Amino acid sequence: MQQDPNDELLKLTFYATPSHRCSYLEDQQATTVFLDPEKIITQKLYTRLSETGFRRSGNHIYRPHCENCQACVPVRIPVKRFQPNRTQRRCLKKGEKFEFRAEAAEFSEKHYALYERYLRERHADGDMYPPTEQQYKDFLLSPWVSSKFLSFYDEEKLIACAVVDILDSGISAVYTYFDPDYSSYSLGRLAILRMIEEARKDSMDYVYLGYLVKDCQKMKYKSEYRPLDCFIGNRWVLLT
Template sequence: MSSLKTLIFFATPEHPCSYLTDRQATTMFVDPRAQVDRNLYTQLTELGFRRSGSHYYRPHCRGCNACIPVRIPVERFQPDRSQRRVRRDNRDLTLIQTPVRFDEEIYDLYERYVVERHHDGDMYPPSREQFTSFLIEGSIDGFFLEMRREGRLIAVAVVDVLDTGLSAIYTFFEPGEEKRSLGTFAILWQVQEAHRRGLPHLYLGYWIRQCRKMNYKTRFRPLEQLMNGHWTELVTSDGMLHNSPA
């Protein structure tokens, strides 16, 4: 089994940034031949890496540190009024944890979601192969959280289990159910589930201050960010965000 000391890393050539149109990006990948178990995956996550299928990566851009890893300390999290309303609005849902696997019903929902909401993104056009390589391959201790209303599947959250928390990999939902705020609901559930399991954190991936699509992450408070190798708290002051020791 591989360890941090034996891992080999590769960097991609510069390519257009997916989030900031005026930037060039470079991505650092763990050697895909490495054998990554849950413990090593946890260590990589603590260092700011994310998993996409069988690949573990983090931004490694020259002169740019816009992509900031963030996590919720679940013991101190307190939902605000809007988040409490989202919980109430979704009390009619049946929530089921199921194994990570290919399923036509789940894929059909994913396909509708990508076509409707991300037709201009990297995941378009969706395919069964892309779904499998993105959300199924490489899963170590993961699960799908299926959200159903009267038996009908309306959302799926893909979750990984680490030694120090849960990692929110991806959530997709029925395009006609936007009013339910199912992405927010999925995070709220994962916070509760991490607390139930005695795990201290929920990892949310990267936050980019200049990217509107990521603003929702700062609505979960307190929120911690990885800066200069240390996790520090993201603090709101007069509507601005700055760093404070966690």
């Protein structure tokens, strides 16, 4: 008999990192818990962990676990209830000029070149800078997960890529990078709106956006999608 993944959660082993500088809030220390890297991860288990606020980075499944701070709130968009607002509709309209392709999640020179430029011009002060090909592979790719590159092209020029994981119940947004010259098209927002469309097309329920951090400017964009599910107190709370 196949084991229920809900029961399996109780038997999992997690490890906590030492306290380290928080990536989101200045002058804050953070602790992260990781799933045992020796654990064989199935899509059902990955889905269940995502439903309890965990995320993927490369081969690792993690979640913030800070003793005196709960600023990182896992959020997801219930796609069947989502209706774009005026700004989002305008973004979709402007983005119609670009070709959208759902591609295999695998290393390519053109995708890495765009990723490298994006980090160099937009996040040179971040933890992932300077990028390397190996860092790109270790961060975005994994042999055990079903992933896609949701790519946008201006004619044959790659201008944006959203790396997403396919769960049993939805799509998990892993990372999005884009050509800074196209910033006026709000490509990050366009990528999320296309994720919603892809989830609906495949009869999925959610797009998982990771963590909303109210006092972190670079994470506030997630609050513009309504309604929005927030994982608070070990349950999902719907914000309308």
